[in-house]
Amino acid sequence: MPEKVLVLWDIDRTLLYVGTTDRRVYQDAFARVVGRPAERLPARGTGVTMPLAVRELLRANGVTGEAEVERLADRVIELMPELLESRVPEMRQEGQVMVGAEAALRAVWAADALVPGVLTGNLRRSAEIKLGVFSLDGFVDTEVGAYASDDAHRPALVSIAQQRAAAKYGTRFARDNTVIIGDSLEDVRTGLLGGAKVIGVASGTVGARDLADAGADRVVADLLNPRLLLKSIADLTSAARREQKAGDAG
Known part of the structure; x- marks a missing residue:
């Protein structure tokens, strides 16, 4: 063999x-956890892992202090699959x-x-x-x-x-x-x-x-x-x- x-x-x-679905999920999760809209989103198509992209998202949008970044990142990451699943119809249409x-x-x-x-x-x-x-x-x-x-x-x-x-x-x-x-x-x-x-x-x-x-x-x-x-x-x-x-x- x-x-x-x-x-x-x-x-x-x-x-x-998946078109813009991932970016919308980042926006949804950021707004839900931080309480305001994200003005900057992670770069597209880089291949960076999602946890690192989430930390980049938080820092780029004014979250300071590593302890706070880590605390909020954990909450954002936990939400991501649920928010992605809620956009399955959108993925089918746009992706x-x-x-x-x-x-x-x-x-x-x-x-x-x-x-x-x-x-x-x-x-x-x-x-x-x-x-x-x-x-x-x-x-x-x-x-x-x-x-x-x-x-x-x-x-x-x-x-x-x-x-x-x-x-x-x-x-x-x-x-x-x-x-x-x-x-x-x-x-x-x-x-x-x-x-x-x-x-x-x-x-x-x-x-x-x-x-x-x-x-x-x-x-x-x-x-x-x-x-x-x-x-x-x-x-x-x-x-x-x-x-x-x-x-x-x-």
């Missing part, structure tokens, strides 16, 4: 796009599945050697809501994913996902057999620092050249070619295993 490879999908702008994403998900899901999970800056419940809205939740094993609710430091999520996958599938997962598929510079940084290969998808706010310059191991324009995606995964993990064996022999 071939060695398993863990494939960790980013969600926003890689698999789906969309990214081009080629469903076919790519199906291809990875159907490959015996691949374990498709999730690595996202969303909280777990928020991730499940988004995937469910667009009927993509059947093509990933959310039990072996890692989420912002696990750790706000995104590179730390790689080892969390690897440990969960190892416990479930009885296979060691490390850089040589773990691949992140994502659209942001943060996805690339996560792989470099966390211990995974990265396939950058130029479907978000970052162009193909910038993804490559940041250190993505492969870059594709979109997910329209599932065969190319599967080949890229196989090439990267095969090469990594050869490098590992050579290092061990040396």
Whole structure:
């Protein structure tokens, strides 16, 4: 039986796009907790985890003192999944599945050697809501994913996902057999620092050249070619295993 490879999908702008819903949820949560409207919102498409974005939101809107930021951040974060769920009809109307994403998900899901999970800056419940809205939740094993609710430091999520996958599938997962598929510079940084290969998808706010310059191991324009995606995964993990064996022999 071939060695398993863990494939960790980013969600926003890689698999789906929810329009302005996330930003409205930030606005709703801020107003409910702080008692006034937010004048500045987090930057779009950065891939930063939601807890860090919430802290940025509070500081950018005049909340001072780290103790106060932390206190209010906890309350905002607790509200986010509930507020997101209340906007499911809006997500269905304004959002969309990214081009080629469903076919790519199906291809990875159907490959015996691949374990498709999730690595996202969303909280777990928020991730499940988004995937469910667009009927993509059947093509990933959310039990072996890692989420912002696990750790706000995104590179730390790689080892969390690897440990969960190892416990479930009885296979060691490390850089040589773990691949992140994502659209942001943060996805690339996560792989470099966390211990995974990265396939950058130029479907978000970052162009193909910038993804490559940041250190993505492969870059594709979109997910329209599932065969190319599967080949890229196989090439990267095969090469990594050869490098590992050579290092061990040396």
